[in-house]
Structure formats: structure tokens, C-alpha cells
Amino acid sequence: MNLPVLIALILATFGVIMILLAAVGLIRFSDVYMRSHAAGKAATLGVCCVLLGAAFGMGGTGALLRALLAVVFLFVTIPVGAQLIARAALRNGAKPHPSTRMDLTGDCDAP
Amino acid sequence: MTLTQTLDLLLAGVLLAMALAGIRLLRGPTQADRVMALDVMVIAAVAAVALLAWRTGVTALLDAAVAVAMVTFISAVALAWYLEKRGDP
Numbered sequence: 001m002n003l004p005v006l007i008a009l010i011l012a013t014f015g016v017i018m019i020l021l022a023a024v025g026l027i028r029f030s031d032v033y034m035r036s037h038a039a040g041k042a043a044t045l046g047v048c049c050v051l052l053g054a055a056f057g058m059g060g061t062g063a064l065l066r067a068l069l070a071v072v073f074l075f076v077t078i079p080v081g082a083q084l085i086a087r088a089a090l091r092n093g094a095k096p097h098p099s100t101r102m103d104l105t106g107d108c109d110a111p
Numbered sequence: 112m113t114l115t116q117t118l119d120l121l122l123a124g125v126l127l128a129m130a131l132a133g134i135r136l137l138r139g140p141t142q143a144d145r146v147m148a149l150d151v152m153v154i155a156a157v158a159a160v161a162l163l164a165w166r167t168g169v170t171a172l173l174d175a176a177v178a179v180a181m182v183t184f185i186s187a188v189a190l191a192w193y194l195e196k197r198g199d200p
Contacts, residue, residue: 009117012162016124019155023131026151032143035135039147043154050125050158051176054165066173067161070180074157077180081150081187088194089143 005057012053018046031097032089040082047074118166122159129155142197146190153183 025038048071055067129152136148157176164172 005114008165009114012118012121012165015158016121016128016162019128019151019158020124020131022151023128023155026135026148027131032141032147035144035147039151043151047154047158047161051161051173054161055173057165058168058170060170063164063170063173066170066177070157070161070173070177073177073184074154074180077184077187078150078154081184081191082147084188084191085143085146085150085194088191089141091195092141092143092198094141094143 004059008053008055008057010053011049011056015046015049015051015053018042018049020046022046031100032094033086033096033100036082036086040079044074044078047078115166118162122162122166125155125159125162129159142194146187146194149190150183150187153179153186157183 019042022038022042025042026035029035029038051067051070051074055063132148132151132155136145136152139145139148157179160172160176160179164170164176
């Protein structure tokens with residue numbers, strides 16, 4: 001196993017671990033707004049690392065170009081999608097977890 | 112451990128993530144939770160297709176990953192739109 005394949009394997013393993021952490025966050029977090037963080041950020045990083053790792057592992061310009069296209073597209077769209085879903089939940093009145101502190105004014109003592 | 116076995120292990124990890132998101136899809140108290148779990152499942156499917164492309168060496172599978180990545184954004188936007196129209200959380 002030569003060095004580029006090893007680097008690609010490390011990248012892909014990191015990506016799979018991030019996707020697993022996103023799924024665990026989806027299970028463990030306690031309201032829809034916290035879950036949107038796991039779905040919007042950890043999953044994005046994970047899938048982009050997996051795509052880049054697969055492209056490096058396969059080698060060749062075609063694979064790298066396709067993976068870069070998918071990475072750019074996913075980096076732009078997954079957080080937008082998660083934000084739209086969270087906004088839909090907010091407008092429909094989904095209740096946040098009781099321990100959530102609304103701090104819209106910058107005053108940290110506000111409940 | 113050979114490369115193929117390592118990739119099989121990574122594919123199993125992605126599959127486990129899909130199963131965990133499936134639990135949230137079935138349980139989710141609000142409809143937005145279910146849509147978000149579906150989003151994560153499709154993202155895990157993109158990663159699985161990319162790993163499968165590496166394992167088999169078929170570059171055309173990466174095209175499938177790009178196509179699935181484009182479909183998931185359309186589905187997320189459409190489902191969020193319907194959620195806002197329907198009006199229950």
C-alpha cells in the first residue's frame with residue numbers, strides 16, 4: 001500500500017467517522033434545532049472527505065473532477081437545506097428544549 | 112488487512128450511520144425531524160456510492176454520486192416548502 005492510497009484511506013476513514021457522529025447526534029440531541037446542527041455540519045464535512053478520499057484513491061483526473069463537482073455542490077447545498085427545514089419547523093411552532101436560553105439581546109442573564 | 116477489506120469496513124460504518132438515521136426517521140416527534148433524518152440518510156448513501164466506486168474501480172459510479180447529491184437538495188427544498196404550507200411541526 002503506497003503513500004497516496006494511505007492518505008486517501010485516512011481521509012475516507014475520517015469522513016465515515018464524521019458521518020457516524022452526525023447520525024449519533026441525530027439520535028442523541030434533544031430537539032429539532034440541535035439536530036439540524038448535526039445534520040447540517042458534521043454530515044457535510046464527512047461526505048466531502050469521503051468523496052475526496054475515494055477520488056484520490058482511484059486516481060485519475062476524471063474521478064477527481066467529478067468528486068470536486070460533488071464536493072462544491074454539497075458544500076453549498078446541505079447547510080441551505082438544513083436551514084430551510086429548521087426554519088419550517090420554527091414557523092410551524094416546534095418547541096425548543098426547555099433548557100434552551102433565548103439570548104436575542106446580548107444580555108446573558110435573560111432566560 | 113487489504114484495501115478491499117478496509118473499504119468493506121468503511122461501507123459497514125456508513126450503513127450503520129444510515130440505520131441510526133433510520134431510527135430517527137421512524138421515531139422523530141416532528142415532521143421536520145423526519146425530513147432531516149432522510150437528508151442524512153441520502154448523504155450517507157452518497158458516501159456509500161463513492162466508497163463503492165473506489166472498491167470496484169468503476170468511475171461511472173461517481174457520476175451516480177453527483178446525481179444523488181443534486182437530487183437530495185431538490186428534495187430537501189421541496190419537503191421544507193410542503194412543511195411550511197402544511198402548518199404542523
